[in-house]
Amino acid sequence: MNFDLDQEERALQAAIRDLCKGVFPMETVRALETSGGVSAETWRALDEAGVFSLRLPESDGGAGLGMTAAVIVFEQLGRALVPGPLVGTHVTRSHGAPVEKLTLISRGDQMIPYLSSSDVVGVLDAEGVWVIRQNEIAAEEIAQPLDPLTPVLRVSSLPQGKNVSDAETASLVRLESTTLTAALLVGIASAETDLAVAYAKERQQFGRAIGSFQAVKHICADMLTRAEVARAAVYAAGVHLDGNGDGDTARAVTGGMLLASEAAFANGKACVQVHGGMGFTWEIDAHLYLKRAAALVALHGGADGYAEEMAAML
Amino acid sequence: MDLRYSESDERFRAEVRAWLSGALPKLPPKPGPHDWDARRAYDTTWQRMLHDAGYAGINWPAEYGGRGASPTEHLIFLEETERAGAPYVGVNFVGLLHAGPTLIAEASVEQKAAHLPKILRGDEVWCQGFSEPGAGSDLASLKTRAVLDGDHYIVNGQKIWTSFAHVADFGELLVRTDPDAPKHKGITWLILPMDAPGIEVRPLRTIAGSSEFSEVFFTDVRVPVENRVGQENDGWRVAMVTFSFERGTAFVGELVRSMKLVEELAELARKLPRGSGSAWDDGGVRRELGLIAAQLDGLWHLTKRTITESERTGVPGIGGSVFKLYYSEVRHHLGDLAMKILGTAALATEDEPAVDHVHGWIHAMSISIAAGTTQIQRNILSERVLGMPKEPS
Numbered sequence: 114m115n116f117d118l119d120q121e122e123r124a125l126q127a128a129i130r131d132l133c134k135g136v137f138p139m140e141t142v143r144a145l146e147t148s149g150g151v152s153a154e155t156w157r158a159l160d161e162a163g164v165f166s167l168r169l170p171e172s173d174g175g176a177g178l179g180m181t182a183a184v185i186v187f188e189q190l191g192r193a194l195v196p197g198p199l200v201g202t203h204v205t206r207s208h209g210a211p212v213e214k215l216t217l218i219s220r221g222d223q224m225i226p227y228l229s230s231s232d233v234v235g236v237l238d239a240e241g242v243w244v245i246r247q248n249e250i251a252a253e254e255i256a257q258p259l260d261p262l263t264p265v266l267r268v269s270s271l272p273q274g275k276n277v278s279d280a281e282t283a284s285l286v287r288l289e290s291t292t293l294t295a296a297l298l299v300g301i302a303s304a305e306t307d308l309a310v311a312y313a314k315e316r317q318q319f320g321r322a323i324g325s326f327q328a329v330k331h332i333c334a335d336m337l338t339r340a341e342v343a344r345a346a347v348y349a350a351g352v353h354l355d356g357n358g359d360g361d362t363a364r365a366v367t368g369g370m371l372l373a374s375e376a377a378f379a380n381g382k383a384c385v386q387v388h389g390g391m392g393f394t395w396e397i398d399a400h401l402y403l404k405r406a407a408a409l410v411a412l413h414g415g416a417d418g419y420a421e422e423m424a425a426m427l
Numbered sequence: 428m429d430l431r432y433s434e435s436d437e438r439f440r441a442e443v444r445a446w447l448s449g450a451l452p453k454l455p456p457k458p459g460p461h462d463w464d465a466r467r468a469y470d471t472t473w474q475r476m477l478h479d480a481g482y483a484g485i486n487w488p489a490e491y492g493g494r495g496a497s498p499t500e501h502l503i504f505l506e507e508t509e510r511a512g513a514p515y516v517g518v519n520f521v522g523l524l525h526a527g528p529t530l531i532a533e534a535s536v537e538q539k540a541a542h543l544p545k546i547l548r549g550d551e552v553w554c555q556g557f558s559e560p561g562a563g564s565d566l567a568s569l570k571t572r573a574v575l576d577g578d579h580y581i582v583n584g585q586k587i588w589t590s591f592a593h594v595a596d597f598g599e600l601l602v603r604t605d606p607d608a609p610k611h612k613g614i615t616w617l618i619l620p621m622d623a624p625g626i627e628v629r630p631l632r633t634i635a636g637s638s639e640f641s642e643v644f645f646t647d648v649r650v651p652v653e654n655r656v657g658q659e660n661d662g663w664r665v666a667m668v669t670f671s672f673e674r675g676t677a678f679v680g681e682l683v684r685s686m687k688l689v690e691e692l693a694e695l696a697r698k699l700p701r702g703s704g705s706a707w708d709d710g711g712v713r714r715e716l717g718l719i720a721a722q723l724d725g726l727w728h729l730t731k732r733t734i735t736e737s738e739r740t741g742v743p744g745i746g747g748s749v750f751k752l753y754y755s756e757v758r759h760h761l762g763d764l765a766m767k768i769l770g771t772a773a774l775a776t777e778d779e780p781a782v783d784h785v786h787g788w789i790h791a792m793s794i795s796i797a798a799g800t801t802q803i804q805r806n807i808l809s810e811r812v813l814g815m816p817k818e819p820s
Contacts, residue, residue, distance in 0.1 A: 306813075330809035346724060357430060368725065
């Protein structure tokens with residue numbers, strides 16, 4: 114048993130963290146609000162770093178790594194609020210389709226994120242995986258999406274599309290994409306904790322740092338706790354998908370996603386609260402993490418669905 | 428990363444399992460909750476059985492008679508004993524989990540030889556005299572006084588929350604030896620013989636209706652100087668030394684029990700009638716159960732991470748404090764949900780199906796208080812892990 118990052122995993126984590134700092138500093142991320150999406154150049158930087166291909170064998174230009182490594186990478190992407198479609202592109206590439214950008218949805222979804230910038234949309238349903246060309250989908254752009262950095266379109270009609278994989282692959286793709294979304298959420302939950310703690314140490318009221326008051330520091334302790342337990346659960350989901358688990362894989366994935374959803378959402382609200390009035394301003398980043406968390410959770414079926422799935426496994 | 432156990436770990440698990448299946452049927456019937464002599468006999472018999480099979484002090488170093496098991500083996504041992512329904516550590520709690528490890532780290536050769544083998548064999552029961560009516564979360568403000576008189580300390584004062592005091596042979600006692608020094612610097616750690624004249628033990632009834640805790644009163648109790656562990660006025664450090672042994676396994680038994688309970692509660696919800704259906708028909712109930720199950724699974728994985736980290740670094744990471752805070756909250760939620768699902772069935776506290784769930788619900792209220800309240804845990808995490816400034820005192 115070994116459930117701690119080894120030297121290589123630490124190196125990978127540091128490399129992605131540095132990449133995000135270089136390519137996606139907060140100013141760049143915030144600028145996307147007006148520019149409307151990631152530039153081809155920055156997307157290529159992610160691609161070249163192996164974000165989408167790391168699970169492919171080395172002979173196919175990948176790094177031959179597993180889902181655990183992908184979780185480590187996606188946690189960092191989540192922390193940095195890197196926009197997508199990250200998960201769909203990564204998972205589809207990992208299953209051998211050389212897409213540039215692919216957004217992945219479930220059949221019946223009303224909203225599609227990143228549709229305008231994706232070449233194709235992947236659709237999961239009970240029968241398998243389907244692909245639809247972007248220009249075959251009738252959809253209307255939402256003028257003010259919940260997360261200003263996640264453009265979404267409302268679908269009016271979704272064609273059946275072309276079947277590319279069977280039901281078994283679809284369920285694996287679903288487990289993988291749920292796990293990587295959960296990894297993004299864990300990164301967000303940690304970033305929210307760090308942001309709140311840094312502010313509480315600095316902000317002075319009543320002649321001292323507000324972080325010295327138990328009423329404030331206890332909020333931060335709860336944030337840390339939620340993020341740490343969710344991280345353990347989501348790493349465990351990755352390890353299960355690599356075949357090195359100690360229990361049921363679907364349960365590990367569902368549980369991880371549920372905890373990550375709760376942690377990112379609750380920490381986002383706590384982060385706004387710790388910032389006080391400043392937290393309610395557009396200028397402070399707190400709302401961007403909260404809104405990204407809320408959008409990711411909503412786009413992946415909502416936390417209640419995962420809680421129901423967990424209950425069904427009891 | 429790999430959550431699977433090694434071949435040698437699996438061999439150890441099989442060995443523990445085989446031994447348990449042979450040993451458990453040999454146990455005498457479990458005594459009633461208030462028959463303390465019988466409870467001591469039952470718990471120490473079990474300890475003797477563990478000892479004779481080589482499982483006593485599973486994580487104690489081999490040179491002090493323990494098994495010297497790795498944290499992973501310790502995890503497996505706790506998991507298997509809990510799953511098999513083996514007796515809880517019971518009256519041996521303080522000796523095995525706190526006083527013993529403290530003696531290993533700080534006691535003289537003679538003190539170790541006098542006590543460690545007996546603790547492991549179940550021949551010696553210990554209690555803990557730390558908390559006082561005026562010293563709970565602020566333990567270092569304790570006032571029980573010890574004054575040196577020749578080769579004895581004369582002890583006067585009062586302790587509270589002393590578990591198993593009425594059946595204990597010895598106590599680990601914290602006393603104030605220098606009232607003028609800063610509060611952490613004037614405390615001394617003594618081995619207290621519970622049969623010394625001047626000790627009065629008054630059982631304390633808890634909200635669980637149980638009486639494992641006592642108040643202990645000291646009137647001119649004479650404790651030999653040779654019973655001092657560590658230097659005079661260095662007792663605070665001595666008392667805290669056990670924290671450095673913690674490897675993330677402190678609450679594994681608790682966690683495994685709660686994981687079992689949530690499964691049982693789901694089964695119960697499917698059976699208990701509500702209107703024309705069952706409690707399970709309530710989506711809110713199902714989702715709360717699902718969330719609690721995910722949280723307990725998360726704590727299981729956190730435990731594995733803490734154990735791996737401590738095997739690598741040799742010191743406890745932040746996992747232990749995170750666990751205690753988060754588990755306390757989840758345990759409360761599990762108990763509250765059980766009360767909701769049981770409805771009026773909860774009123775028959777000693778009957779099926781209520782018994783384990785109602786006891787668990789009440790037990791949750793001690794989990795968030797004992798060994799550092801939830802509020803103290805939040806202080807520890809925010810100040811020591813997140814580096815937030817201390818509240819001015």
